[in-house]
Amino acid sequence: MAGTLVIAELEGGKSRSTTFSAIAFAKQVGGSFAILAIGPGAANAAKDLAGFGAAKVIAVDDPAVKDYVVERFAPTVAKIVKDGGFDTVAVTASSFGKDLAPRLAAKLGAGYAPDINAVTVDGGKRLYRRPTYAGNALSWLEIATPIQIVSVRQTEFPAATASGGASPVETGAYAGPDAAASQVEFVKVEVGKSERPDLGEARVVVSGGRSLKEQFKQVLEPLADALGAAVGASRAACDAGYAAPELQVGQTGRTVAPQLYVAVGISGAIQHIAGMKGSKVIVAINKDPDAPIFQISDYGLVQDLFVAVPELVKELKAQS
Amino acid sequence: MKILVAVKRVADPDNLNKIKLSAQGKVDTTGLEPKASPYDDYALETALRLTENGTNTKARLGEVVVVTFGPKEAEQMLRAMLGTGADRAIRIDATDDVLDGDLVARGLKGIVDKEKPDLVLLGYQQAESESNEVGQMLAEYLGWPQATFAGRITTTDDKVLLVERETDGATAHVKVTLPAVVTVIDKIVKPKSVQSKHTPTTHNYADGVRFAALMAIMAAKKKPLAEQKLADLAPDATLKVRYANAELPPKRAAGVKVKDVKELVTKLKTEAKVV
Numbered sequence: 023m024a025g026t027l028v029i030a031e032l033e034g035g036k037s038r039s040t041t042f043s044a045i046a047f048a049k050q051v052g053g054s055f056a057i058l059a060i061g062p063g064a065a066n067a068a069k070d071l072a073g074f075g076a077a078k079v080i081a082v083d084d085p086a087v088k089d090y091v092v093e094r095f096a097p098t099v100a101k102i103v104k105d106g107g108f109d110t111v112a113v114t115a116s117s118f119g120k121d122l123a124p125r126l127a128a129k130l131g132a133g134y135a136p137d138i139n140a141v142t143v144d145g146g147k148r149l150y151r152r153p154t155y156a157g158n159a160l161s162w163l164e165i166a167t168p169i170q171i172v173s174v175r176q177t178e179f180p181a182a183t184a185s186g187g188a189s190p191v192e193t194g195a196y197a198g199p200d201a202a203a204s205q206v207e208f209v210k211v212e213v214g215k216s217e218r219p220d221l222g223e224a225r226v227v228v229s230g231g232r233s234l235k236e237q238f239k240q241v242l243e244p245l246a247d248a249l250g251a252a253v254g255a256s257r258a259a260c261d262a263g264y265a266a267p268e269l270q271v272g273q274t275g276r277t278v279a280p281q282l283y284v285a286v287g288i289s290g291a292i293q294h295i296a297g298m299k300g301s302k303v304i305v306a307i308n309k310d311p312d313a314p315i316f317q318i319s320d321y322g323l324v325q326d327l328f329v330a331v332p333e334l335v336k337e338l339k340a341q342s
Numbered sequence: 343m344k345i346l347v348a349v350k351r352v353a354d355p356d357n358l359n360k361i362k363l364s365a366q367g368k369v370d371t372t373g374l375e376p377k378a379s380p381y382d383d384y385a386l387e388t389a390l391r392l393t394e395n396g397t398n399t400k401a402r403l404g405e406v407v408v409v410t411f412g413p414k415e416a417e418q419m420l421r422a423m424l425g426t427g428a429d430r431a432i433r434i435d436a437t438d439d440v441l442d443g444d445l446v447a448r449g450l451k452g453i454v455d456k457e458k459p460d461l462v463l464l465g466y467q468q469a470e471s472e473s474n475e476v477g478q479m480l481a482e483y484l485g486w487p488q489a490t491f492a493g494r495i496t497t498t499d500d501k502v503l504l505v506e507r508e509t510d511g512a513t514a515h516v517k518v519t520l521p522a523v524v525t526v527i528d529k530i531v532k533p534k535s536v537q538s539k540h541t542p543t544t545h546n547y548a549d550g551v552r553f554a555a556l557m558a559i560m561a562a563k564k565k566p567l568a569e570q571k572l573a574d575l576a577p578d579a580t581l582k583v584r585y586a587n588a589e590l591p592p593k594r595a596a597g598v599k600v601k602d603v604k605e606l607v608t609k610l611k612t613e614a615k616v617v
């Protein structure tokens with residue numbers, strides 16, 4: 023069966039929303055597609071994934087894949103790709119997909135298009151588009167191998183929605199680890215806990231820079247509460263310890279594309295902009311009228327943030 | 343410990359918003375100063391920290407070899423890295439248009455087979471293509487474990503590394519027995535991000551990477567810099583992906599400056615309709 027195999031990204035026995043963007047890619051390129059759910063709770067996740075119009079959903083749950091370790095996951099994925107005769111593999115452009123896909127590509131002798139934000143077919147050839155040079159160029163590339171692997175950006179492939187129907191769910195066999203797995207011991211995973219929406223999924227993101235100092239939370243949280251927003255930060259704010267490391271937005275941090283992005287006391291370095299310029303509406307609050315962030319903002323307010331933000335919270339309440 | 347560090351020469355990463363498109367539709371970086379990709383600088387700093395006593399950084403307690411696939415001009419970057427503390431450098435003669443990540447990985451495997459390092463360190467992605475693939479592909483070709491997105495590395499015996507991998511919103515702790523491939527992110531150069539048995543645990547590194555002293559740069563002129571042929575390392579030069587044309591993304595036009603908070607909220611409500 024030629025077609026696309028979508029690798030679901032699971033968390034706590036459920037699909038992360040990144041998975042639905044990878045499914046959206048599979049639907050866009052057309053042809054039949056299947057979904058592989060691998061990891062703890064795969065059988066359960068597969069039930070939910072059966073509503074997306076896939077030819078089938080394959081679930082692999084095994085004590086060996088209890089924790090994500092690529093050396094234990096990749097051989098099974100590779101075997102399912104080969105046995106199923108898939109010509110395309112779509113993973114999520116998240117840490118999970120980006121760790122797995124290149125190892126899988128090398129295993130399968132396949133070409134890999136990382137972090138794609140568009141796909142077109144031109145004279146029978148499929149071309150993938152991806153941001154490069156910190157988002158300052160969009161590069162088109164072609165894969166020359168029989169199997170093509172892509173990682174799909176969540177920000178440009180809107181999540182597919184369940185279309186009803188019930189794909190058959192199969193149980194897939196665990197194919198054993200890479201030899202190198204004997205050199206890896208999974209210790210633990212610490213999840214940054216937050217009551218707020220996840221940065222990748224939030225409709226509104228409020229981000230702060232190093233200028234917030236120790237008052238990062240005290241100033242930003244009321245604004246985030248008023249807007250129902252996730253909180254993000256610049257690298258300088260994270261490095262200085264004012265914000266938790268997992269809040270970093272930008273090249274090394276998360277890529278976000280919310281409806282509204284509010285940059286508070288952030289200068290707008292290109293590495294920060296690379297992670298948020300896909301936002302629909304950008305607001306910047308900065309006391310320096312020449313801050314680069316204003317060059318990409320829809321609405322700029324030149325004011326001291328310690329005055330502007332509390333006022334903004336009040337005004338949002340007043341006008342609601 | 344013997345460490346191989348892969349470094350890519352790129353156009354000035356802080357000024358990539360100044361790139362242009364050539365008439366042929368290729369990215370043109372003319373005028374941007376070539377530099378080592380920043381995460382590769384971090385990889386070198388990591389290698390140096392792992393092979394020294396942080397309180398006496400003159401003595402190298404291991405070997406650090408830097409390697410690049412690039413043109414003759416890339417030797418300047420390698421020289422600078424020798425000045426910073428690397429022991430040896432290797433340049434594999436190549437230009438970007440004859441390479442893809444897969445071929446770089448296969449070429450690196452060729453180097454590893456000869457050099458037999460205990461650890462290969464790479465940036466998690468390079469600043470131009472931002473592919474985030476070479477380390478993982480290399481690990482597969484070598485049959486070695488990989489630890490990507492490393493923000494912290496601790497080792498008490500130079501044999502097993504405890505690596506903290508920064509994944510979306512979480513930190514995964516893994517113990518990796520050498521030989522292994524590790525790719526690093528920016529957090530790896532914080533004061534306490536690299537801890538080896540050679541450095542007292544109380545030691546704090548300066549935040550960021552070190553810079554070469556003038557004396558060291560002079561001395562580095564005598565350090566070995568070898569050249570190798572790509573064909574000797576990876577006989578099959580077939581590329582798996584081919585980059586066609588690029589385009590520049592639509593520029594986000596600067597919008598308006600609002601005079602106060604009241605106007606901002608009104609505009610967000612009535613014009614942008616996002617709150």
Ligand SMILES: Cc1cc2nc3c(=O)[nH]c(=O)nc-3n(C[C@H](O)[C@H](O)[C@H](O)COP(=O)(O)OP(=O)(O)OC[C@H]3O[C@@H](n4cnc5c(N)ncnc54)[C@H](O)[C@@H]3O)c2cc1C
Pocket residue numbers: 230231232233255256257258259270271272273274275276286287288289290291292293294297307308309310313325326327328380381528
């Ligand atoms: C390899 C690499 C990767 C990087 N990755 C990232 C990344 O992922 N994300 C990221 O964010 N950065 C990243 N950076 C860092 C980036 O280059 C900048 O250093 C960083 O974004 C700056 O953060 P900042 O805007 O908070 O601080 P600054 O640049 O110091 O700016 C502070 C801003 O606050 C304003 N300000 C100060 N006080 C007030 C006040 N009272 N009221 C209003 N405004 C005020 C100032 O006018 C200034 O514009 C990376 C850098 C490198 C080299």
Ligand SMILES: Nc1ncnc2c1ncn2[C@@H]1O[C@H](COP(=O)(O)O)[C@@H](O)[C@H]1O
Pocket residue numbers: 347348349350351379381382409410411412441443446463464465466467468471472473474475476477
């Ligand atoms: N031409 C090259 N020469 C040496 N190392 C490279 C080259 N290209 C990529 N690398 C290494 O691989 C890492 C990841 O690059 P990439 O997968 O291309 O984003 C880089 O940070 C380098 O460490």
